[in-house]
Amino acid sequence: KAGVTQTPRYLIKTRGQQVTLSCSPISGHRSVSWYQQTPGQGLQFLFEYFSETQRNKGNFPGRFSGRQFSNSRSEMNVSTLELGDSALYLCASNGGTGAYNEQFFGPGTRLTVL
Amino acid sequence: AQSVTQLGSHVSVSEGALVLLRCNYSSSVPPYLFWYVQYPNQGLQLLLKYTSAATLVKGINGFEAEFKKSETSFHLTKPSAHMSDAAEYFCAVSGTYNTDKLIFGTGTRLQVFP
Numbered sequence: 001k002a003g004v005t006q007t008p009r010y011l012i013k014t015r016g017q018q019v020t021l022s023c024s025p026i027s028g029h030r031s032v033s034w035y036q037q038t039p040g041q042g043l044q045f046l047f048e049y050f051s052e053t054q055r056n057k058g059n060f061p062g063r064f065s066g067r068q069f070s071n072s073r074s075e076m077n078v079s080t081l082e083l084g085d086s087a088l089y090l091c092a093s094n095g096g097t098g099a100y101n102e103q104f105f106g107p108g109t110r111l112t113v114l
Numbered sequence: 115a116q117s118v119t120q121l122g123s124h125v126s127v128s129e130g131a132l133v134l135l136r137c138n139y140s141s142s143v144p145p146y147l148f149w150y151v152q153y154p155n156q157g158l159q160l161l162l163k164y165t166s167a168a169t170l171v172k173g174i175n176g177f178e179a180e181f182k183k184s185e186t187s188f189h190l191t192k193p194s195a196h197m198s199d200a201a202e203y204f205c206a207v208s209g210t211y212n213t214d215k216l217i218f219g220t221g222t223r224l225q226v227f228p
Binding site for chain 2: 048
């Protein structure tokens with residue numbers, strides 16, 4: 001079974017631009033979560049989608065948004081990029097329906113904002 | 115509210131020595147606890163998890179952790195370090211009612227010397 005895939009793996013943008021990152025979950029997984037990893041703040045939860053609906057949300061400004069498609073693929077968008085948005089963005093998928101669902105992480109997209 | 119504290123951002127051991135990585139948690143609800151490992155330029159891989167069954171949990175690669183409610187701890191150990199264990203390790207907590215949102219500690223980088 002293929003793992004979680006994220007595209008692109010690396011991205012360079014300038015301040016003020018917007019960016020879209022993509023995540024394809026493991027086949028059959030319906031839940032996709034996004035995390036931001038920075039040296040200063042560590043790993044922080046952004047949001048989680050299940051069956052095309054946002055089910056959980058972290059404490060990030062509205063510039064960070066996401067969506068999930070009917071095939072469970074998910075995208076996150078960051079508008080009006082700031083230097084502090086430079087980070088590794090990790091996506092995780094799980095089955096989404098049990099009492100405990102193991103999260104499987106992708107390799108991440110490294111975003112650099114200049 | 116939930117939080118995780120990892121004591122020691124860097125731990126160095128000799129090959130063959132005991133590995134001990136410390137994690138203390140705070141949770142207002144019964145917690146699920148996890149240890150993840152991250153190798154350079156990769157995503158997170160689940161080492162082991164505590165989901166309210168046995169308090170001594172065995173994971174992959176010879177790692178284990180013990181859930182101690184009285185000490186609010188979930189320390190990770192391995193009897194004999196291997197060079198391939200060098201990586202960053204993250205402790206995480208989630209609530210038993212919302213396992214899709216993980217709260218991570220700040221991580222501990224493990225170095226293994228020959």
